[in-house]
Amino acid sequence: xxxxxxxxxxxxxxxxxxxxxxxxxxxxxxxxxxxxxxxxxxxxxxxxxxxxxxxxxxxxxxxxxxxxxxxxxxxxxxxxxxxxxxxxxxxxxxxxxxxxxxxxxxxxxxxxxxxxxxxxxxxxxxxxxxxxxxxxxxxxxxxxxxxxxxxxxxxxxxxxxxxxxxxxxxxxxxxxxxxxxxxxxxxxxxxxxxxxxxxxxxxxxxxxxxxxxxxxxxxxxxxxxxxxxxxxxxxxxxxxxxxxxxxxxxxxxxxxxxxxxxxxxxxxxxxxxxxxxxxxxxxxxxxxxx
Amino acid sequence: xxxxxxxxxxxxxxxxxxxxxxxxxxxxxxxxxxxxxxxxxxxxxxxxxxxxxxxxxxxxxxxxxxxxxxxxxxxxxxxxxxxxxxxxxxxxxxxxxxxxxxxxxxxxxxxxxxxxxxxxxxxxxxxxxxxxxxxxxxxxxxxxxxxxxxxxxxxxxxxxxxxxxxxxxxxxxxxxxxxxxxxxxxxxxxxxxxxxxxxxxxxxxxxxxxxxxxxxxxxxxxxxxxxxxxxxxxxxxxxxxxxxxxxxxxxxxxxxxxxxxxxxxxxxxxxxxxxxxxxxxxxxxxxxxx
Numbered sequence: 373x374x375x376x377x378x379x380x381x382x383x384x385x386x387x388x389x390x391x392x393x394x395x396x397x398x399x400x401x402x403x404x405x406x407x408x409x410x411x412x413x414x415x416x417x418x419x420x421x422x423x424x425x426x427x428x429x430x431x432x433x434x435x436x437x438x439x440x441x442x443x444x445x446x447x448x449x450x451x452x453x454x455x456x457x458x459x460x461x462x463x464x465x466x467x468x469x470x471x472x473x474x475x476x477x478x479x480x481x482x483x484x485x486x487x488x489x490x491x492x493x494x495x496x497x498x499x500x501x502x503x504x505x506x507x508x509x510x511x512x513x514x515x516x517x518x519x520x521x522x523x524x525x526x527x528x529x530x531x532x533x534x535x536x537x538x539x540x541x542x543x544x545x546x547x548x549x550x551x552x553x554x555x556x557x558x559x560x561x562x563x564x565x566x567x568x569x570x571x572x573x574x575x576x577x578x579x580x581x582x583x584x585x586x587x588x589x590x591x592x593x594x595x596x597x598x599x600x601x602x603x604x605x606x607x608x609x610x611x612x613x614x615x616x617x618x619x620x621x622x623x624x625x626x627x628x629x630x631x632x633x634x635x636x637x638x639x640x641x642x643x644x645x646x647x648x649x650x651x652x653x654x655x656x657x658x659x660x661x662x
Numbered sequence: 663x664x665x666x667x668x669x670x671x672x673x674x675x676x677x678x679x680x681x682x683x684x685x686x687x688x689x690x691x692x693x694x695x696x697x698x699x700x701x702x703x704x705x706x707x708x709x710x711x712x713x714x715x716x717x718x719x720x721x722x723x724x725x726x727x728x729x730x731x732x733x734x735x736x737x738x739x740x741x742x743x744x745x746x747x748x749x750x751x752x753x754x755x756x757x758x759x760x761x762x763x764x765x766x767x768x769x770x771x772x773x774x775x776x777x778x779x780x781x782x783x784x785x786x787x788x789x790x791x792x793x794x795x796x797x798x799x800x801x802x803x804x805x806x807x808x809x810x811x812x813x814x815x816x817x818x819x820x821x822x823x824x825x826x827x828x829x830x831x832x833x834x835x836x837x838x839x840x841x842x843x844x845x846x847x848x849x850x851x852x853x854x855x856x857x858x859x860x861x862x863x864x865x866x867x868x869x870x871x872x873x874x875x876x877x878x879x880x881x882x883x884x885x886x887x888x889x890x891x892x893x894x895x896x897x898x899x900x901x902x903x904x905x906x907x908x909x910x911x912x913x914x915x916x917x918x919x920x921x922x923x924x925x926x927x928x929x930x931x932x933x934x935x936x937x938x939x940x941x942x943x944x945x946x947x948x949x950x951x952x
Binding site: 498517518520545547549550553554556557558560561562564565566567568569570571572573574575576577578579581583584587588589590591592593595596597598599600601602603604605606607608610611614615618621622624625626627628629631632633634635636639640642644647648649650651652653654655657658660661662 | 788807808810835837839843844846847848850851852854855856857858859860861862863864865866867868869871873874877878879880881882883885886887888889890891892893894895896897898900901904905908911912914915916917918919921922923924925926929930932934937938939940941942943944945947948950951952
């Protein structure tokens with residue numbers, strides 16, 4: 373964990389945000405409150421107008437050339453657009469500009485972006501809301517939330533420090549990790565739960581006895597509600613996570629399947645003490661993830 | 663769903679409660695508020711004293727003979743003690759007394775209890791709190807919660823109506839179903855989620871790379887918290903559910919494994935449109951279970 377102190381006075385920076393959706397919008401609001409200059413770029417003119425109106429930017433336009441004078445650029449576009457955006461920025465930003473992103477998968481993106489722009493530092497603020505547009509932006513969503521910064525061997529520490537300093541100012545708990553450790557960790561705690569939870573929903577939906585299916589809908593209560601929540605979330609986002617983090621997710625799914633089979637075997641062979649022991653360990657260890 | 667109207671004036675009944683834990687305690691509080699006489703029996707003298715002090719009973723003792731004059735007996739003991747309690751009651755209660763229970767698995771219990779006492783009606787109020795003792799009893803926990811009443815072919819409708827009338831007075835949404843439909847439904851929406859969720863925790867706990875394991879603990883947020891909640895719950899209760907509902911749970915686990923393998927195959931073969939479609943269905947159908 374970084375020891376950068378949030379109370380240390382921070383220089384006023386000119387920060388660029390490319391992509392003014394929910395995360396870009398929240399970031400702009402916080403950065404402006406902290407006294408930074410925020411230059412925003414969005415694809416659609418309506419988004420540019422809304423961003424200015426909502427005060428999430430100091431200045432905004434559809435033209436990426438606005439990034440010519442910024443110290444740090446946050447790319448807040450969908451994942452597929454991150455590397456193409458870095459490519460476009462090459463012609464625009466000064467050599468000293470640090471480029472970072474907020475994508476939830478890092479391996480391929482960090483490798484490709486760093487090859488294009490050595491001052492690239494992968495980031496991943498684990499914050500958000502169930503809503504997904506600029507209109508839902510609000511102050512303080514990064515506060516207390518983890519932000520994982522992912523330097524690779526060639527990343528310059530001075531660039532990492534700039535991104536860490538801003539993340540710390542936003543109130544995030546900043547961790548650093550390699551892109552590959554990051555992708556394996558988020559596969560386990562974020563992408564795997566989506567598939568585990570969606571499979572639970574499909575199990576209930578595929579009940580062939582109509583009476584049982586209806587009764588299950590009537591009796592389902594808080595336990596089912598919680599366990600099925602992320603499986604019933606945004607399908608586009610779930611698919612994109614799987615697509616971008618495919619190897620790590622497949623590995624996590626295989627490990628999960630092994631653990632599931634172990635519990636099935638304990639139940640199948642009436643090993644009740646061993647089952648209780650396994651549930652005991654789950655109960656004891658869970659608080660470490662909260 | 664029963665059409666018994668909660669506003670219809672109900673006769674004052676003498677209701678027995680055997681087992682004064684959380685559910686027995688909550689039931690006593692509500693029944694007394696509704697004007698019924700509540701006779702409670704607990705194994706330990708200290709529980710009897712506490713129940714009287716907390717006002718959950720009109721009268722309490724350790725002696726089951728207190729049930730000699732009650733109209734309806736609710737057995738609120740752990741599942742293993744339900745049928746043995748029915749056996750003990752045979753010698754005590756009048757032939758007209760209706761005996762019901764609150765156990766979360768019904769097939770074997772309803773069959774065995776009905777064979778002993780024809781006026782047995784299986785019940786399952788789906789209410790509770792994370793706490794588990796008499797001291798945590800409170801008013802109104804059954805309000806708005808489903809209560810599944812499970813008559814079998816030989817169950818007399820007049821007995822069912824008595825149990826339904828009380829459950830309706832408590833504010834529960836009352837459903838009737840066969841014990842086997844009940845057990846399959848709760849396997850899917852209550853017992854399966856525990857195993858699904860515990861397997862997720864064990865997947866993370868068995869991560870062999872310490873850096874990844876620690877990072878996963880640092881980055882885990884609300885999605886992981888919700889998906890892992892029931893897997894980190896009471897190990898004794900989870901084991902008992904599996905033990906008592908073993909055939910239905912094993913069947914649900916096999917169905918779940920099939921659904922999980924289907925999603926794994928979609929990811930493995932890069933079928934992103936099909937994956938998004940599956941997640942779409944999960945999103946669209948989930949509200950039916952809330």
